[in-house]
């Protein structure tokens with residue numbers, strides 16, 4: 066038997082913090098790829114400390130639902146799971162390349178495949194793009210010539226879209242900025258968007274000045290965060306000038322300095338995140354059959370599939 | 381009887397394959413002189429195959445009991461199986477190095493544990509299961525019952541219902557009925573007043589819902605969504621392998637912003653356990669102490685499932701108390717009447733007991749009444765909104 070554990074932060078104060086974790090866990094459950102699927106948290110229950118013992122499987126794949134390698138993935142989760150042999154060196158990562166390491170959990174005698182965080186997996190780039198598709202309700206966003214629907218272009222001038230991936234700066238964690246840059250570069254290489262740029266909350270280039278960095282009229286803003294919360298629902302919208310006061314909400318798109326800003330909210334709420342979780346586990350040797358294909362189909366990435374935005378714009 | 385019931389067929393097959401089947405005081409064996417059959421009350425030997433089938437006919441409860449546990453539930457040694465056995469008061473098959481007593485009907489050792497009472501024999505259980513057998517797990521009431529059998533082919537499958545203990549007498553029609561274990565997550569997220577419940581084992585689970593017709597696996601899954609990891613830790617405790625992490629170990633393990641925890645004075649830990657871990661606040665039975673051989677005075681509670689280390693909520697609160705306890709004590713001088721002094725105590729008490737909502741609007745005899753509190757504030761606060769007092773120790 067094999068089990069999947071999705072390790073997330075959770076919250077003592079905000080009941081919605083765990084919603085994406087539950088949603089992605091349920092998507093994985095529906096595929097039937099694992100005999101058991103569990104959500105586990107630092108601030109909710111089951112706690113990291115106690116999750117492994119709730120499983121009957123001998124082989125457990127732990128995927129951290131975190132954006133980057135850092136304090137939680139390198140220290141907190143392995144310690145709380147009692148991965149005695151753990152050492153961050155074992156990931157042999159440059160900050161964004163951790164894949165997995167196989168260890169034993171001391172309290173239960175099970176084999177644990179401890180995977181890198183979802184945020185640095187290559188498949189995360191697709192999720193960011195899909196987030197852009199969801200928020201614009203346009204499966205061809207950015208690809209002007211590919212769209213059969215002139216309306217779908219929604220652009221005033223050249224039809225092009227810019228895209229920015231937004232994160233914390235290096236202040237908290239150097240690897241967090243690396244992950245942002247990594248995906249931005251990958252998106253830039255696809256040439257799908259006229260411009261792709263990484264922006265940060267607490268350092269240059271700052272998200273506050275988003276319109277200074279783009280020539281395109283339309284800019285999709287995708288924060289690389291796991292869950293919506295204070296940063297994505299209060300800070301960033303106000304900093305970008307989408308709204309005076311987050312409590313009043315904002316339009317999608319919003320006019321700012323002659324640009325149209327399509328603010329996507331946390332990328333982690335996108336249904337396709339379940340795919341990244343599965344790919345992490347598969348990279349670590351999980352036998353998941355055709356689960357990746359069925360998730361991609363269900364969450365609407367396949368070309369021609371109807372996009373299914375899982376949140377109303379501005380939500 | 382028109383045909384051999386499927387359960388009997390499966391049993392005969394198992395006897396042929398393994399030579400013998402023994403389960404819950406019931407035993408069938410193939411010997412040189414024919415089949416031997418045994419229940420706690422009766423014994424047969426030297427039976428031919430046909431005679432065995434006849435002899436088994438009135439014993440269908442034993443046969444279906446064997447089939448349910450060994451074929452449907454299986455999972456020997458798992459917490460899931462032990463929990464389902466507990467649900468119908470079957471003897472638990474735990475291997476334990478704790479004190480055990482022998483069960484009279486089966487001569488098997490059974491565990492002693494606060495959640496365990498005298499096990500029932502197979503006929504007793506079947507009697508009880510026909511009406512539904514109830515167990516309590518925190519604020520959950522669990523009912524195990526037999527699926528209605530076709531008369532000529534008893535199957536003995538169990539199904540399980542689950543609701544809030546406060547709804548034990550409610551009409552099912554008045555409850556919101558669910559059958560997907562995952563719905564428990566949503567129910568467990570908010571209390572009756574719609575407030576977030578960060579501690580799943582707080583005794584604030586709302587009522588008004590029911591899960592019906594769950595399989596054994598689904599029941600355990602649902603219980604674990606309501607009270608995560610309680611089944612696994614209960615099972616470990618039964619086996620004598622609960623790995624308790626006491627306060628000092630937990631505090632020393634912390635890093636980052638929780639690194640300060642090991643500076644919380646011992647008496648602070650005592651007050652914290654009294655504030656957070658008693659049964660009125662949390663249904664887990666606190667098994668962790670200050671240290672392995674330094675017990676806290678405050679009562680750990682007496683629920684069926686243990687708490688094996690300070691939870692994340694207590695860890696986060698402890699950080700606050702550690703910081704607060706690093707402050708110096710001061711002496712203040714302030715003017716209060718005797719009644720006002722008593723009123724301060726009443727206010728603290730009402731908040732600590734979560735009683736403020738219950739105090740009636742016009743009950744001005746209660747010191748924690750809102751008008752009384754507003755009056756006191758109007759009288760005793762200065763312009764900055766602080767309680768008027770003078771520090772006298774410097």
Ligand code: SF4
Pocket residue numbers: 579581656657658662663664665666687688689690691692693694
């Ligand atoms: S530490 Fe206290 S409050 Fe937390 S789960 Fe254990 S008994 Fe309950």
